Amino acid sequence: MSKSSDKALNILRALPRVCLANIRDNPGSKQRCRRGRGQHGGDKHGDGNKGSGQRQNFMRLGYETGNNPFYLRFPQEKYYKGHHLRRQYPPLSMLTLQTLIDTNRIDTSKPIDLVSILNTGLYKLYPDQHQFGVHLTDEGADIFNAKINLEVQWANELVIAAIERAGGVITTSYYDPHSLQAMINTVKFFQKGVPIPRRMMPPPDAIEYYSDPSNRGYLADPDKISEERLALAQKYGYNLPKIEEDNNYDMLMERKDPRQIFYGLHPGWVVNLKDKVILKPKEEELLQYYAS
């Protein structure tokens, strides 16, 4: 062994052992997040010479430095024109709804509406992002087996058939954003101490959907809805359970007024959660305003 390595080993014996307290990162393994000046990485700071890289003015996507860009070169059909203004209905599958019922998150002995779905905390709704309620999708329609009185904002034919085959009833109904805001967090809304708002009528482009008996719209004629129930049962080939002979007939027939947003609570009432009282207006003008 050479003299110098002998010396080095002797020094090592005297030095403290390597431990977490006295090791450091490999040089260059950590990148500094500061733009050094002068000798500490100055000059061009690693950004190259001239152009977008140095000036950090990156061109927008699709820009071709003055050419007519490719994405504007040909005429187009605007399929998605105004998409940011359209009503959105965030989906909730029938499988998820069945899971909510199985795990005791939703009480089937009472009518199920948007409030009871939102109260589970497992479905979120943002009215300020043009979301207008539940779109019940048909995933899990085959396994669905719960007799419920359901109210959603959008449903297709298969979903309606699956609900009615199981002996339940379904209604599609519209809520305006102010009503939705009250329904999202009922405790917070009642604590505000403002009257329960009256539900607005659907906008012109939605009124057709919500007054169509085949969609089980809440503005449709109930007689036509019962006709449609029978027609759908014949189309899909199942025996329509008679809700008239059902034990839960009263629960299944419970419906909201087109101006009402909570079951049993009239618009215009103020709910006081602290004293557990309800304030009801008596003035004729207010009664007329909140009347259906």
Place this chain on the structure above:
Amino acid sequence: MFIIPKLRTLSNRLPALIPSSVSIQSRNSSFKSSLFLEDVGKINTPYEVTKDPIDWSYVERVLPLKTVPPPIKKDSYPSGWKPQSDELADRPYFIKRTKNHMLPCYLHITQRGIKRTTLLKNIEGNIWLLEKELKEFLQPQVFQILRSQVNEFVGYIRINGDHVNAVKYFLEQKGNYITKNVSCY
């Protein structure tokens, strides 16, 4: 809070410039610095205060539950969800359900959708035996040697690749509990 009183005293000092009958419009810099609303006195709008228990039952219906309710025992669960097994004694390991009564098995997608890992959490007991059994079960389904990470202290097993449904199926076979097509939350 104090801007408006100051302005009012200023107007009192300058009677020649501003007549006292003219009130100075206060434009507060923010909502916080503005004064509180004054008491409006007696409200003339007539209203009725009711304590009807039937009406109040409808209020209670729309109030959310404060905790997650325990699941009810039923003969069958159409969604495929199953409650935790009753016989849990004398088992080498135990996987605690989440607060939503679901199995704590998750898919983690990282590196912009490229890397997929399966995470099984809330493991108590012999975690190494569970890892061994899981590997034996999953290995025939993949070509490469299955890579996994065991954190005994925290109680999780992380497996490379998407094996969420397979792990849930495995646990169901072990009597723990869930079918593969259930939707979880």
